[in-house]
Amino acid sequence: RKEVEQDPGPFNVPEGATVAFNCTYSNSASQSFFWYRQDCRKEPKLLMSVYSSGNEDGRFTAQLNRASQYISLLIRDSKLSDSATYLCVVNGNTGKLIFGQGTTLQVKP
Amino acid sequence: GAGVSQSPSNKVTEKGKDVELRCDPISGHTALYWYRQSLGQGLEFLIYFQGNSAPDKSGLPSDRFSAERTGGSVSTLTIQRTQQEDSAVYLCASSRQAGGYGYTFGSGTRLTVV
Numbered sequence: 032r033k034e035v036e037q038d039p040g041p042f043n044v045p046e047g048a049t050v051a052f053n054c055t056y057s058n059s060a061s062q063s064f065f066w067y068r069q070d071c072r073k074e075p076k077l078l079m080s081v082y083s084s085g086n087e088d089g090r091f092t093a094q095l096n097r098a099s100q101y102i103s104l105l106i107r108d109s110k111l112s113d114s115a116t117y118l119c120v121v122n123g124n125t126g127k128l129i130f131g132q133g134t135t136l137q138v139k140p
Numbered sequence: 141g142a143g144v145s146q147s148p149s150n151k152v153t154e155k156g157k158d159v160e161l162r163c164d165p166i167s168g169h170t171a172l173y174w175y176r177q178s179l180g181q182g183l184e185f186l187i188y189f190q191g192n193s194a195p196d197k198s199g200l201p202s203d204r205f206s207a208e209r210t211g212g213s214v215s216t217l218t219i220q221r222t223q224q225e226d227s228a229v230y231l232c233a234s235s236r237q238a239g240g241y242g243y244t245f246g247s248g249t250r251l252t253v254v
Contacts (some may be wrong), residue, residue, distance in 0.1 A: 065242050074245035132182035
């Protein structure tokens with residue numbers, strides 16, 4: 032079983048739609064959680080950290096359920112510029128980040 | 141510099157040759173990581189340096205791969221006797237400290253073994 036699992040998609044949605052991505056992780060000792068965004072042929076960039084109480088940054092909302100070892104990312108009012116691959120990232124207690132395979136989002140006009 | 145710098149940005153090499161990939165982390169970042177990403181795949185952890193501690197080499201795929209970090213700053217990833225399956229984008233990242241902080245990635249070195 033992979034340490035971090037995501038539905039690879041692709042998710043094809045119209046502009047303005049709300050879309051949600053899910054992620055599960057296997058290491059219950061994981062301490063920190065992130066969502067990264069990766070554009071085609073570019074390096075990953077930090078989108079947002081994920082806090083236990085849930086957190087929001089504009090149109091983006093991240094949630095963490097430690098009991099279920101589940102992380103989610105919600106994007107409201109999708110824009111064309113949101114098209115990218117979204118990586119679920121988990122830090123265990125080893126100091127390094129473990130990346131999921133990514134979920135591809137394509138927002139269409 | 142302001143960001144993580146990697147060189148070269150592209151490298152084409154013949155099978156069997158050795159290659160060196162360089163990473164300059166953000167000044168003051170004590171943690172440095174190497175990952176690789178094959179076409180259409182996720183990021184695969186290779187090696188991680190934290191300060192003066194022994195590096196975590198658990199992700200290196202074979203003994204042809206090695207890395208060092210000199211003076212707690214610049215890192216070099218060396219691949220000996222390259223094989224076609226080594227073709228990938230090699231990404232370096234740094235962070236202020238290990239653990240619960242996000243990384244800043246460099247733009248990567250695209251390695252093609254022919």
